[in-house]
Structure formats: structure tokens, C-alpha cells
Amino acid sequence: MSAKINIAKIRNNVGAKEDFAFDITEDDVTVEGWQIADRLKVEGTVTNKDGYLLLEGKICGELIGACSRCLTEVREKIDESFAEKLLYKADTSRFSDLAFGELEEEYTIYDGDVFDFTDLLVENIIASLPSKVLCREDCQGLCPHCGHNLNEGQCDCVFEDIDPRLAILTKLTYSD
Ligand SMILES: [Zn+2]
């Protein structure tokens, strides 16, 4: 299923509320670089605030990613609140003194009876995830030669360090 709510009922009724609760799985949304562990729970309320609809709720669950250095599985729990003001497209005319761009900064403009907030959920999920994924702060990563996980100890690869003084000589030789 996707994240959709029918708002036709509450749109013309100030103070009216509608609760929603559903699960989203890997089949419903794609979060770049991550996989949803089992399911994410989404629940919340949409309320008619006289002029706009306030959509607020929570997303809870766990996602599976990979350490950016050693590729080990990393599990990240999320418990993220979200809130968004929804403005019916026909109602934007009330704000004739405001530029459409300014309106869009404050509101999500929607049309029709059903609001699909799948994209909004994905944005919130991404915002709650770390931008740099590490299995631990001091992860040693993989050996660039043999791919051995250096957190499990050194490999047998030998790296030849070039003496910096020799490096300068090499440079001189080739730079005319
Ligand atoms: Zn790692």
C-alpha cells in the first residue's frame, strides 16, 4: 500500500480530524542506499485548521544500510515526527498578495480528494538517517588490495612506501 489519505470528508469541516495508521514495507517505498527491515509503522492525524489541513504523525521502525568503509550491515532505528501544512489548490486564490513560491515554502499544495504523502514520508525518513554511515566511529575499512576487513586484524599485504626524498628526485628527473 502507499501513504494515501482521503481528505474529502474533512476538507469543508473546520475542526474535523481523521486518524491514519498503516505499515510501509520495502515494496511500497524506496529509500536510496537503505532497506526497510520488516516494516515501518506510520501513524498520525490530519486536522482541518480552518484554511489549511495539518498533517502530523510519526514514523517508527528500522532500516538496514551498509558501513561506507567496510560494507558491514548497519541497522538504524528511526522514530521520526513529521508535520506538514496542506493547502487545497483552489484555496490558494485567497493568498493573491503572496507569490506562489512563498506559498509553497509554507504549504504543500494539493488537489483532488486523496492526498498521497509517500514522497513526504521518504523525505522525512532520509532526514532522520545519518548522512555518513559507519559501523563504528573508528572503522578501519577494507584493505584496498585484498578486500580484507581490517577491523578483524591486518592482512598480509605489503605496502611499499616511497621515501619522500626519492619522490622529489623522481619528479625532478621527469620535469625537464
Ligand atoms: Zn565499518
Ligand SMILES: [Zn+2]
Ligand atoms: Zn590486504
